[in-house]
Amino acid sequence: MKKLLKIMLIALCTILTVLVVFVASVYVVNLISNEREQGKIEAYGQKVLVDGKQMNVLIQGDGKETIVLLPGYGTASPVLDFEPLVKELSPDYRVVVIEPFGYGLSDDTDKVRTSQNIVDEIHECLQKLNIKKYTLMGHSIAGIYGLEYVNQYEKEVKAFVGIDTSVPQQETEELPVSSLQLLNQSGFYRLLLKVNPDQLLMPNVDQQTKDQIKMLTFRNFLNESQASEAENFTNNFKNAERLHFPKRLPVVFYLADQTEEETPNWKPMHEELLKNVDHGKVVTFKGGHYLHHTKSKEIADDVRDFLSNNERSR
Structure with missing residues (x-):
């Protein structure tokens, strides 16, 4: 019996040692990778001083009309995420x-x-860039901030374009922020993406x-x-x-048809927001939530028609 217990104890200690070494290795690799990557991140766009801090902005195209793009929640790089859509829109705007x-x-x-703070910062940024009239175009959570924005700055915004945007009536889920932060800080988020890189949603761009x-x-x-943004969703x-x-x-x-399948009343909730609007419409495309990754050309073509038609009717 003593011999068996000794063998079991040795096996348990071995397993624990392997686990500790594994966890430590994942943590150290993540620290080293983060340090190395800081020097590899390439600059793009320009910096604008907003509320005492630097806000990054990309401006592309020389069109007379301006379109301002706002990202969905958690987008790592809005500029790179919107690259296909910017490519389609910039020849005309x-x-x-x-x-x-x-x-x-x-x-x-x-x-x-808060929505108010986010809206204030975006508006200050546009004021610093001397951009006075523009179409506001956003993805996902930008539908909530955009709704706040157009009510405060109605005289500046010429139109609003939503890409599968959030609506006030939809159900919201609280993110386990602390747990997810621990996952990232421990290095296991990096490991999970290494094992399954498809978890990271990206547009069709080059490998670099x-x-x-x-x-x-x-x-x-x-x-x-x-x-803080996640904690203020509700x-x-x-x-x-x-x-x-x-x-x-x-x-x-x-709207994305996949979102319509997953979210009850997705289209009716958007139609409800348009019931008192003189010029409004809902268009559904086949695809997932990140429509601008797969339907940039179709979106850009329809935006041109929509904006030009409404410009003539005003």
Whole structure:
């Protein structure tokens, strides 16, 4: 019996040692990788001083009309994520991609991520760039911030374009922020992406751009800004319930059929937001939530028609 217990104890100690070494190795590899990647991240766009911090912005195209692009939640690099859509829009428009604090190459911030603070920062950025009239175009959570934005700055916004955008009435889930941050800090998030790289949703871009997106994902994943934003989801969605799109503002929603299948009343909730709008429509495309990765050309073509038709009718 003593011999058996001794063998079991040795086996248990061996297993624990292997586990400790494995966990430590994953942690150290992640630390070293993060350090190395800092020097490999390539700069793009330009910096704008907003609320005492640096906000990164890309401006492309020389069109007379301006389209401002806002990202969905947790997008590692809005500029690189929107690259296919920017390519389609920039021949006809001046396209401005804003990377909010905590996203892309913008600074992180400890300022609470309420819709009001986010809207104030985006507006200050546009004011600093001397951009006075523009179409606001956003993906996912930008539908909530955009609703707040167009109500505050109705005279500046010429139209709103939503890419599978969030709506105030949809159900929201609380993210386990602390657990996910621990997953990232421990290095296991990097390991999971190594094992299953398809978890990281990316547009159809070259390998160098994909590598940049991956490095920015590890750098920005649930940083202080994104953690605060997740913690404020419930309040931000709740506060948006009081808002409606201005009657004279042209609004178009591009919805993904996969989201419609997964989310009850997805299309009706968007149609409800348009019921008092003079010029509004909903278009459904086949695809997933990141429609701008797969349907950039179709979206850009329809945006041109929608904006030009509504410009003539005003």
